[in-house]
Structures are given as structure tokens and as C-alpha cells.
Amino acid sequence: MNSFEDQIVGLRDYLLKFARLQLRNDAWAEDAVSDTVLAALAKPQSFGNRSQLKTWLVGILKHKVVDALRHHHREVSGLDNTDDDSSADPLEAMAFKADGHFTEQPADWGNPEQQASSQQFFAILEACASKLPAAQGRLFLMREWLELSSEEICKELQLTPTNLYVQLHRARLRLRECLELHWFNQASA
Amino acid sequence: MTYPFHRTCKEVTALVVAREDRVLQLADRLALRLHMAICDACPRFERQMLTMRNGLRAWRNYSGPDDSAQP
Numbered sequence: 001m002n003s004f005e006d007q008i009v010g011l012r013d014y015l016l017k018f019a020r021l022q023l024r025n026d027a028w029a030e031d032a033v034s035d036t037v038l039a040a041l042a043k044p045q046s047f048g049n050r051s052q053l054k055t056w057l058v059g060i061l062k063h064k065v066v067d068a069l070r071h072h073h074r075e076v077s078g079l080d081n082t083d084d085d086s087s088a089d090p091l092e093a094m095a096f097k098a099d100g101h102f103t104e105q106p107a108d109w110g111n112p113e114q115q116a117s118s119q120q121f122f123a124i125l126e127a128c129a130s131k132l133p134a135a136q137g138r139l140f141l142m143r144e145w146l147e148l149s150s151e152e153i154c155k156e157l158q159l160t161p162t163n164l165y166v167q168l169h170r171a172r173l174r175l176r177e178c179l180e181l182h183w184f185n186q187a188s189a
Numbered sequence: 190m191t192y193p194f195h196r197t198c199k200e201v202t203a204l205v206v207a208r209e210d211r212v213l214q215l216a217d218r219l220a221l222r223l224h225m226a227i228c229d230a231c232p233r234f235e236r237q238m239l240t241m242r243n244g245l246r247a248w249r250n251y252s253g254p255d256d257s258a259q260p
Contacts, residue, residue, distance in 0.1 A: 014253070050253070051252045051253060052252075054252040054253055055252045058252070091199065091202065091203060094199075094202070096197075096198065096199045099197065100197025100198055100199040100200060101197060101198045101199075101230070102198045102230035102231075102234075105229065105230045105233055106230060106233040106234040106237055107233070107237075108233060108236075109236065109237050109240050119254075121244060121248075122247075122248045122251060125244060125245070125248050126248075143209075143210060144245045144249065145249055147249070150210050150211055161211075164210075165207060165210060165211060168209070168210045169203065169206050169207060172206050172209060172238075172241070173206060175241065176237060176238070176241060179241065179244075180237075
């Protein structure tokens with residue numbers, strides 16, 4: 001039976017994956033995970049299984065990650081102007097006619113419940129999220145992983161709602177495109 | 190625009206995406222419903238967004254394989 005300490009330390013890489021995905025900065029991610037591990041070690045407790053321990057640790061990590069985002073809010077909200085194609089609206093790349101109608105039907109993604117619950121799907125989801133431009137990826141995961149409201153994100157990062165919505169719009173359309181390419185196409189092929 | 194509740198597929202697509210992050214205005218909500226009732230393509234896009242929403246929820250609630258059986 002592993003000690004509480006061993007179990008926590010053994011989950012470092014697991015935590016680091018989420019911290020990196022959300023923060024998009026290795027140094028910040030390492031710090032957030034170290035803070036999480038220290039906080040966890042300071043209040044040892046027992047869990048029925050590893051999943052519960054993971055859930056507890058991720059809960060602590062989320063607080064540390066929000067602290068990091070708040071602390072680095074200037075860099076975080078500095079949108080990727082240097083990133084060439086992050087300034088493009090993915091909607092413009094979709095198949096619309098001049099009158100605004102679809103030229104081809106959006107694909108049928110099949111049975112969402114079955115497909116969207118496998119580990120392979122989660123791996124592709126994470127890969128697609130990590131491919132988003134850094135600022136877009138952070139904002140998107142603040143919504144979807146930290147589960148912050150749009151209002152909270154604007155407040156934490158001192159962003160205007162318009163700025164936030166433009167970035168989230170692009171992030172969601174890019175993610176949709178990436179999932180279609182790497183998951184839903186495979187599934188139906 | 191002469192018809193206040195008319196939206197193109199492109200506009201509806203943008204609204205369906207925006208709905209994930211903000212509450213739409215009443216006129217947009219009504220226009221969306223009207224459009225969905227007469228369009229074949231946009232409901233497909235809407236299902237894709239719902240699939241993404243469900244997939245993301247499953248992802249953030251997933252904490253790895255349940256290894257509670259292990260000693």
C-alpha cells in the first residue's frame with residue numbers, strides 16, 4: 001500500500017497535463033502543480049480509490065491555476081496578435097454561399113453519447129485544445145475546464161466581453177474543425 | 190434588414206456558437222428557433238455543438254479509469 005505522499009507525488013504528471021493545457025506556460029504549470037502537491041500533503045486524508053484522490057487534487061489544482069491566471073493576467077489577456085491565423089475568423093473558412101447559406105450540409109457526427117465518452121476521444125480533445133493559439137486556448141479552458149462564467153473571466157483578466165466572445169467564438173469553431181478532422185471523420189470512415 | 194427575424198445560416202451558426210458563452214438577445218433567440226424550423230443544415234451544426242458540449246462535460250468529469258478494485 002503506497003503512502004499518501006507516494007500517491008500524491010505519483011499523480012504529478014497527471015496534474016501537470018491539465019496545468020499545462022490551461023496555462024500554456026511550463027514554468028507557471030510546474031509552480032501550480034508544486035503548490036497543489038504541497039497543499040495536499042499539508043492535509044492528508046484517505047480516499048476510497050484513486051479516482052476520488054484525483055478529483056480532490058484536481059479541485060485544489062484549479063484554485064492554484066486560477067491564482068496563476070490572475071497573477072499573470074496581463075500576459076494571459078495579451079491576445080495572440082503575432083499568431084498569424086489567430087486573427088482570422090474560422091467561420092469565414094466554412095462552406096457558406098455569398099447569401100449566407102451552407103453550400104454543403106454539416107456532417108452528421110453520429111451517436112454522441114457513445115463516441116464522446118472514450119479515452120481516445122478525450123486524448124484527441126486535449127490534443128485539439130492544445131493546438132489552439134495560446135490566448136484562445138486559455139480562455140476556452142477557463143470556460144470548459146475551470147467552469148468560470150464569461151463574466152468571471154472578464155473580471156479576472158480585465159477583458160472586455162466583446163474581446164472574450166470573439167476569442168471564444170474562434171476557439172470553439174477551431175475545436176469543432178479539429179474534432180471533425182481527427183475524430184468524427186475517423187469514426188465514420 | 191427588412192425582416193427583423195430573418196437570419197442567414199452563417200448568422201445562425203455564429204449564434205449557436207455564441208450561445209455556449211452568453212445569453213442571446215430575445216430577438217436572436219426567436220430568430221434562431223424560426224430558422225431551425227425551416228433549415229436542414231443548421232440543426233446539424235447545432236447537433237455538432239451539442240456533441241461538443243457533452244464531450245467536454247464528460248472530459249472534465251473523467252478522472253481516469255476506475256481502479257478502485259486495485260489494492
